[in-house]
Amino acid sequence: MGRANDEAAAALEEYADLFAMTGGDAFRVRSYQKAAKAIAGFPEDISGGDVRRVAGVGEAIAKKVEEFLLRGSFRQLDDLRAQVPEGVRAMTRIASLGPKKAVFLFHELGIDSPDALAEAIHQGRLTGVRGFGAKTEENLLKGIEQMRTSGERVHLGVAMGLAERVIASLPAEKIAYAGSLRRMKDTIGDIDILAVGPVSLMETFKEQPYVAEVIASGAHKTSVRTTVGLQVDLRVVPAxxxxxxxxxxxxxxxxxxxxxxxxxxxxxxxxxxxxxxxxxxxxxxxxxxxxxxxxxxxxxxxxxxxxxxxxxxxxGTLPEPVTLADIKGDLHTHTDLTDGIAPLEQMLDAAAARGYAYYAVTDHAPDLVMQRMTLDKALEQRGRLRGLQASYPGMRLLHGTELNIGPDGSVDWPLEVLEGFDVRVASVHSHFTQPRDEMTRRLIAACENPGVQIIGHPTTRKIGKRPPVDADWEAVFAAAGRTCTVMEIDAYPDRADLPSDLIRLARHHGVKFSIDSDAHAVPHLGNLRYGVGLAQRAWLTGEDVVNTWPLDRLLAFFGRA
DNA sequence: GCCGTTTTCGGCCCGACTGTTTTCAGTCG
The missing domain is CATH 3.30.210.10 (DNA polymerase, thumb domain)
Structure with missing residues (x-):
């Protein structure tokens, strides 16, 4: 949240929900939903121009958005909020309960929240109500319980791990994952697996140890809830x-x-x-x-x-998205000198095995006190790296550092020290809750520091754990574009940072990107594929991503040449 | 509400599964 686009989009989504619940025309509902999505994904700030430029926004929606930008709501939204309590809208997030039933329960029985619904079922108030049999009651209680416990989406890494496990467990002629996982969304609500194979595949699937509960099962589709909470749908399709x-x-x-x-x-x-x-x-x-x-x-x-x-x-103008094969090197990685778990040589061997043309070691800098880094240690590491270069003839070893952006935007070392490092990533590691204007100034100061080349995991979000920092991203990206400061796409799947909507916004400001693993261990180098997915979702090409470039071009860019 | 080589009106995607309303509505993806 924070961007006017996101707030306006959220208001339109809420309006679409409420409009549907109050019996509104389904096609109009879709218009609001489409407009909300288009506004959220629009690269420019809608508060700075005419929202009618956004495809899917006509006269009526533009008026609502304009009113929203002025006073944080619009008349029609206020009217529907007065008719439908917030808790009734929350009821539609219960699995198997949609807008029709939610609004029916509210009007006929006065049930106005998921908690009230659970209580009503326990009191037997739904018994004999048309459309609500014993099975439905049971499903609703389960849905409420699930919403309370594991209703959250998981990040791509968790979902991919589970999908690969499911695929490996089933003896199919052909099997693959589809859905949002294949589209590489940063969070996944459920997993779709398609298979060609015998009918017995369904039975085999239901017996797997990762299955906690069979939700539905037919000839073509079986849905299960897994032990990690995530739903998996298996569909058997004709070859x-x-x-x-x-x-x-x-x-x-x-x-x-x-x-x-x-x-x-x-x-x-x-x-x-x-x-x-x-x-x-x-x-x-x-x-x-x-x-x-x-x-x-x-x-x-x-x-x-x-x-x-x-x-x-x-x-015929579809961009050729950046691919994993385009990546020539990783520019943000750690070793056991700070908080990584693998020694330098192991990380280098793994990087060389991936065929990289260059590889940067960027351990933490002294201001992150718990890492116990010193300039002497960093220089000693540089010496080791120089000594090891001869062992990696195909891969240029770069000595880097991951600096800390302090609350005031300053970093660990003065410029003359920074210039001794080949690669300088700077990241926020503390004071995450600074007010928006301070955080904005902080990030802009880092961009304007001539010793800083890359801003690491810019929003610092941890999916499911920590929200993104609040900053005026338009202003930050404008500064990055102006100063040729690279924005990182941190591929670590619980970070996925920048998120793809912010990547699009940054690109709009002429910003270049670096897709990095932020690896703290050898297997983490493989997370780079998630970062490539994020970049593809934002339509980035190899030209936008500096670590697809040959080394001389990369270094020239870092020299702001 | 939006949109236009069906352009200012008339259309807007399609199918599976569930539970229960004995012929289908609601939900989901």
């Missing part, structure tokens, strides 16, 4: 419609709606079974065939958010 199923279940929903609209206009039908004209199959076996039939190249999953990718694909 002939593999591509259609992958396309369909990868989503996003909004991307698929766009494709279907195109199909309808041609008299075609696109479903998880294929692209059809009447009974004739136009394409079904591969995603490439389906996209080709619609006149566009295959769209990489992280771009499938209806954020302009369909139009770009049709025009």
């Amino acid at each position: 002939a419609s593999w591509g259609a199923a992958m396309q369909y279940f990868t989503g996003s929903k909004e991307h698929n709606v766009r494709l279907r609209e195109m199909c309808v206009k041609r008299g075609w039908k696109l479903s998880e079974y294929g692209l059809f004209e009447g009974d004739r199959v136009i394409a079904a076996e591969t995603e490439e065939e389906i996209y080709a039939a619609l006149g566009m190249p295959w769209v990489p999953p992280p771009l499938r958010e209806d954020g302009g990718e369909v139009e770009a694909a049709l025009r």
